Amino acid sequence: MSKYSNLKIFHYQEKLDSLGREITGPVHIRIKPTNICNHNCWYCCYRSDNLQLGKDMVKADYIPMDKMADIIVDIYSMGVKAVTFSGGGEPLCYPYIWETMAWLADTDIKFGVLTNGSKLDGKVANILSKYGSWVRVSMDGWDDESYSKFRKVPAGEYTKIMNNMREFKKVGGRCHLGVSLIVGRANYEHISGIVYKLKEIGVDSVKISPCIVSNDGKENNEYHKEIYDEVRWDIRNLDPLIDDDFEIVDSYHELDDKFSKNYTWCPYLQILTIIGADCNVYSCQDKAYTDRGLIGSIKDKNFKEFWFEDSMKFYRIDPIHDCNHHCVANAKNKMIIDYLNIEHEEFV
Numbered sequence: 001m002s003k004y005s006n007l008k009i010f011h012y013q014e015k016l017d018s019l020g021r022e023i024t025g026p027v028h029i030r031i032k033p034t035n036i037c038n039h040n041c042w043y044c045c046y047r048s049d050n051l052q053l054g055k056d057m058v059k060a061d062y063i064p065m066d067k068m069a070d071i072i073v074d075i076y077s078m079g080v081k082a083v084t085f086s087g088g089g090e091p092l093c094y095p096y097i098w099e100t101m102a103w104l105a106d107t108d109i110k111f112g113v114l115t116n117g118s119k120l121d122g123k124v125a126n127i128l129s130k131y132g133s134w135v136r137v138s139m140d141g142w143d144d145e146s147y148s149k150f151r152k153v154p155a156g157e158y159t160k161i162m163n164n165m166r167e168f169k170k171v172g173g174r175c176h177l178g179v180s181l182i183v184g185r186a187n188y189e190h191i192s193g194i195v196y197k198l199k200e201i202g203v204d205s206v207k208i209s210p211c212i213v214s215n216d217g218k219e220n221n222e223y224h225k226e227i228y229d230e231v232r233w234d235i236r237n238l239d240p241l242i243d244d245d246f247e248i249v250d251s252y253h254e255l256d257d258k259f260s261k262n263y264t265w266c267p268y269l270q271i272l273t274i275i276g277a278d279c280n281v282y283s284c285q286d287k288a289y290t291d292r293g294l295i296g297s298i299k300d301k302n303f304k305e306f307w308f309e310d311s312m313k314f315y316r317i318d319p320i321h322d323c324n325h326h327c328v329a330n331a332k333n334k335m336i337i338d339y340l341n342i343e344h345e346e347f348v
Contacts, residue, residue: 003134003176004207004249006332009271012081019267019340023311025078028272030285031071032088033097034062035277039090039116040152041140043182043211046088046289057088057289061277065096067298071275072103074304082110082133086285088277092119098127105131114138114180116151117161120168129173136178136207137165142190142197150186162201169202177204183252184211188227191234195241195248205247208235215325217259224254258330261319267336268329269295270314281306283317286327292317 009016009027018024035046035057046057063071075083083104085091092115094100101124104111110133117137120128128135139161141147147158168177179198183191195206213223224231235250242248266283274282276289279299287293295313298306317323319333327333 003178003205003247004251006335009332009336012271015271016336016339019270019336020265023270023308023314025075025080025307026271026273027080028082028084029075029080030084030086030272030274031063031068031091032086032274032276032288033068033091033094033100035059035087035089036062036093037087037089037116038093038118038153039157041138042150043140043184043213045212055290058278059089062089062094063275063277063279065099067279068096068100069103071298071303072100072107072109074302076107076109078304078307080109082112084112084114086114088288090116090119092124098124101127101131112136117164118153118157120161120164125164125168126171129168129171129175132173132175134176134178135168136180137161138180138182139194139198140182140184140187140211142187142194146187146190162197165198165203166201177202179203179206181206181208182211183208183227183231184213185223185227188231188234191231192238195238199241199246204245205249207249207251209251210253212326217326220326221254228254258326258328259324261323261327261330263333263337264318264320265315265337266317266319266323266329266333267340268333269317272329275303284327284329286325286329287323292322 012027015024015027036059091097091113101111105127112132112134113128114136120135120137140150141158144155144158147153148155151157165177181191181194191208198206210220210224212220214220231252235252238248269283274285274288276282280297281295282288282293283295284293296306
């Protein structure tokens with residue numbers, strides 16, 4: 001079973017066929033409930049001077065509780081299928097995260113969380129384990145010392161997070177526990193050791209990805225060039241760890257395909273949209289908190305009203321000119337545009 005397939009959108013034929021013709025509700029929403037974070041990762045796309053994300057981000061912003069309640073009511077009525085809580089900041093630092101998850105648990109909307117794992121405990125861990133679809137913890141270090149160095153956190157944070165994940169699995173429930181292992185020059189020699197430890201504590205999957213150090217694909221590839229072959233070798237050698245209870249997702253690859261755009265509109269903007277902690281709506285997670293990614297504000301109106309007014313807002317972004325940066329939806333957009341442009345489809 002593929003949790004990271006680019007083909008998921010083909011389960012939503014009506015949405016696909018609506019693109020470019022009429023505005024229908026998004027399938028998936030990322031909510032960034034707070035910009036506060038208790039870690040300070042050196043490669044964080046919202047805090048790095050080399051990356052455009054976070055340019056207009058106010059760290060103190062968070063979505064008020066009543067606004068969050070209104071958002072949940074709206075997206076349920078719009079038929080949204082899933083919500084991902086992410087940053088901005090650390091979503092589990094959001095003061096109303098438990099209440100928000102409880103509201104979602106009363107609907108058929110699936111939800112997951114991207115987190116650093118430091119607050120994956122207590123009643124938040126309990127509700128996630130019972131009602132969440134997945135939680136994915138970002139990691140880079142391999143012990144307390146490296147974690148403190150990479151994330152500027154107190155000593156013992158790594159041990160705490162490993163214990164949180166171990167206890168999360170003991171709670172039971174249906175929630176898939178994954179780890180996103182971010183690889184760079186500082187930790188590439190420790191990939192095998194990190195993955196072995198994660199399997200030992202009961203993690204369900206590890207996704208291995210390159211850190212992003214620039215908005216230029218060639219610069220990213222140049223950064224990874226000196227470690228690329230060794231990382232590829234180490235990942236291949238992890239195959240014996242894979243079994244029915246443990247998955248390794250290999251996303252460590254050259255990054256050119258995420259930067260170069262040859263299309264003039266973004267279908268994914270209408271499929272997966274972003275609500276920021278500033279109560280603004282953005283085109284994607286790769287342009288959140290930037291003026292070029294801003295679609296509009298829901299500070300003084302509800303999300304449903306905003307979504308269905310002025311359909312032209314979904315076509316103002318031209319990826320060739322506006323998206324010369326890392327884009328997680330690039331391959332998906334190319335595939336969808338190819339599908340929508342098919343003629344003589346009967347001649348299969």
